[in-house]
Amino acid sequence: MSKVYEYETMYILRPDQGDEVVDGTIAKYENFLREQGVEDIQVQHRGKRRLAYEINKHRDGVYVQMNYKGGGHAVAGLERAMRLSEEVIRYLTIKHEVPKSESEAEPEAVEAEA
Incomplete structure (x- = not known):
């Protein structure tokens, strides 16, 4: 079983698309992850926002x-689909560090007095 991590993917779609196409593209990537x-x-x-530089x-x-939360295989597939897409002009995925819960944390070492 692969590990589960928290990811954040930000992507930019072409501005010349209609609202239906944008909503369809968002739903397509959401369904892909599911x-x-x-x-x-x-x-x-x-x-829609102004870009810092022309793309x-x-x-x-x-x-x-x-x-979202998932394994690395899902991110690889999502980024491949975005790379091949005509609608996406830029994308970036970040893996967030997940703090360990107290039950998973390593016990602290106890110092022995000499």
């Missing part, structure tokens, strides 16, 4: 953020 066994998917549609002759982009 098929991969990812849990606790949270999608935030950030809307593929676009000055604006539609920002979408997804937070």
Whole structure:
């Protein structure tokens, strides 16, 4: 069984698409993650914003953020699909450090008095 990590994927869609296409693209990637066994998917549609610099002759982009828990295989598949997509102009995935719960934490070493 693979380890489960928390991930955040931010991607930018082309600004020249209609609302239906944008919503369909967001649903497509969300469904892809569900098929991969990812849990606790949270999608935030950030809307159209000005880019810091031009990407593929676009000055604006539609920002979408997804937070989820899953294995690395799901992230690899998602990024491959985004790389091959015409709608996505940029994407980035970050793996968050998950703090250990107290039950999983290593017990502290006890110093012996000499």
